[in-house]
Amino acid sequence: MRKHLLALGAILALSPCVMAQKIGVINSMSGPEAPIGENITNGIKLAEEDLKKKGFSLQLVWEDDTGKPQISMSAMEKLATRDNVVGVVGPYTSACSNAVARLAEKYRVPLLIPAAAKEEITRQGFKNVFRMNAPADKYASSLIDAATSLGKPKSIAFIYENTDFGTSTSNTAKDYVAKKGMQVVADVAYPKGSADYRSTLAQIKSKNPDLVFMVSYVADAILLMRQSREVGLQPQAFLGAGAGFTTAEFANERAVSENVISCTQWTEDVNWPGAKEFGKRYKARFGKEPSYHAACAYASMVIMAETARASGGDRAKTRDGLKAGKWNGVMGEVQFADYDGFNNQNNHQMLVEQIISGNYETILPSRFATKKAIYPFPRWK
Amino acid sequence: MAVFMQSLISGILIGGVYALIGIGLTLIFGVMRVINFAHGDILMVGMYLTYLAFTVLGIDPFVSVLITFPLMFLFGGFLQRVFINRVLKAVAQNQILLTIGLGLIMSNTVMLIFTSDYKLITTSYSSSTLKVGGGVSVSTPLLISFLITTAITAVLYWFLLKTDTGQAIRATAQDRDAAQLMGINVKRMSIIAFGLGSALAGTAGALISPTYYIFPQVGAVFTLKAFVITVLGGMGSVVGAMLGGILIGVTESLSAVYISSGWKDVVVFVLFLLVLLFKPSGLMGKSRT
DSSP, X not given: OHHHHHXXXXXXXXXXXXSOEEEEEEEOOSSTTHHHHHXXXXXXXXXXXXXXXXXXXXXXXXXXXXXXXXXXXHHHHIIIIISOOSEEEOOOSHHHHHHHXXXXXXXXXXXXXXXXXXXGGGXXXXXXXXXXXXXXXXXXXXXXXXXHHHSOOOEEEEEEESSHHHHHHHHHHHHHHHHHXXXXXXXXXXXXXXXXXXXXXXXXXXXXXXXXXXXXXXXXXXXXXXXXXXXXXXXXXXXXXXXXXXXXXXXXXXXXXXXXXXXXXXXXXXXXXXXXXXXXXXXXXHSSOOOHHHHHHHHHHHHHHHHHXXXXXXXXXXXXXXXXXXXXXXXXXXXXXXXXXXXXXXXXXXXXXXXXXXXXXXXXXXXXXXXXXXXXXXXXX | OHHHHHHHHHHHHXXXXXXXXXXXXXXXXXXXXXXXXXXXXXXXXXXXXXXXXXXXXXXXXXXXXXXXXXXXXXXXXXXXXXXXXXGTTSOHHHHHXXXXXXXXXXXXXXXXXXXXXXXXXXXXXXXXXXXXXXXXXXXXXXXXXXXXXXXXXXXXXXXXXXXXXXXXXXXXXXXXXXXXXXXXXXXXXHHHHHHHHHHHHHHHHHHHXXXXXXXXXXXXXXXXXXXXXXXXXXXXXXXXXXXHHHHHHHHHHHHHHHTOGGGHHHHXXXXXXXXXXXXXXXXXXXXXX
């Protein structure tokens, strides 16, 4: 018996392909970010099933960071030192990802971040940190480019929640419009959870901006649009940067969400290989619409597992594999490149969407467009 | 000018709802000298009752006040009878601990049942407005809730001034021992007062739910506001709470426009400190010796 075991051990040691690839997952499975964390969990579960069908012997080690950076960091320490994983996929939020990126570099564990927006994460010259999604600056630039390609806006008003997410997104947007020669006529950071934005919106209305750029989560997004309608704010376009403006709940508020322009990392009807099918299978399996986070997580896990197997479970080789590789899947073409001060950043193509008859329709870039854009914003009824 | 009028009007309308929250708190304090730290959470329970009535039974949020008010009255009476009554003679810290604890239990129970997701009530009139002229518009749901608030406050005022029970409540508030000696059942008055306070908070919850969003921790925002309002108006004074509510609403609204919305809370608290500095018993408070 012992001999057999030894032989088996020898075979396993000699043929890394047979050995299970241990990959760590850090995600916000409970806590305030749990609703989005659920999308990431489900995306990874689908990836795991698909990989196993393809004959991968994959072993995932799940860690819940509850949305807190310090817990995320201890999870990373555990994965790197005790579980000896080949690589890690996650975490979700910008704050957690930024904290964990440092540790990934310290322990030389390849880290693939699926959906955190903060730009700095991949701007610190880290060799082991990779990111799938487009960072926050892309939200701003793709939305403003969309508006300038559709019309001739000259002035813009910013209204955003006074959190890391709100201020960093609107700061990059402000830099970008300065380059475009647009005039910022209002710049308002609001405390999250105020009941009444009417006075602020009335003030913005008095400046008569061509564009209104908003950054908020879902509840505030709906309140802001409702109250914009109440005070009769009438720009050429409402631009909603991410989060609250790209959810099904927001689209369901037909009276106020119609014609709002937003942008996203992924939609079901884009013609990237497997995107449509992924959406269908996700709905069948989990009974919910997948968000872009799910697709990002799915693609990240597939890429990490494939690279880990190809490099025989070696961390340094996996890192080199990620750096050198090119993929084409549900997230379109993926390549971790160095550009504009970013390292190992997938230069992902953002999709600009508009809510038309209650559905999110891709309007730009034109090769992915499903509907023609409606511009300028029609008068409130 | 349109901006000024717009913010003034929204401030007054929001202030009306704040007033309702403040009146509930001040009533409870006046009668029992208990500071109710669970006030915001009681309001949150009222919001979820409204949400349930709307989603399950299809009752309009404003109509559901008719259900919320009595239910919250019973709930408040129950809290008073089972919990608060036991600490009426205890030191203030213990009373505070008890009400904070009750609030935590409420918000966490609601979180277990409904999860921490934000809920929105969308009615046909949620985003509708009335144009007043001069570029100023008024939110219909906010206007309705202001009218209901005014009506409730008027009825409450009449109840406290004219009815026997109302007078008994006021007597208890003025001097608990003397009231008891005059043959007033002060325990019952306490139950009624806490019930009324809770009903008012619950109603306020129902009234804001068409224009605001609902989540289990929403109470904390309003507990703090309720305190500022009651202390500003004078602890125990119903008229003071009304004034305080509207004053806070208008201050928030105007400072959001003319200073910055990030600073509006600072402005409110500076105003609060100034009032306390020059009139320590609050706007309508009588200094007790």
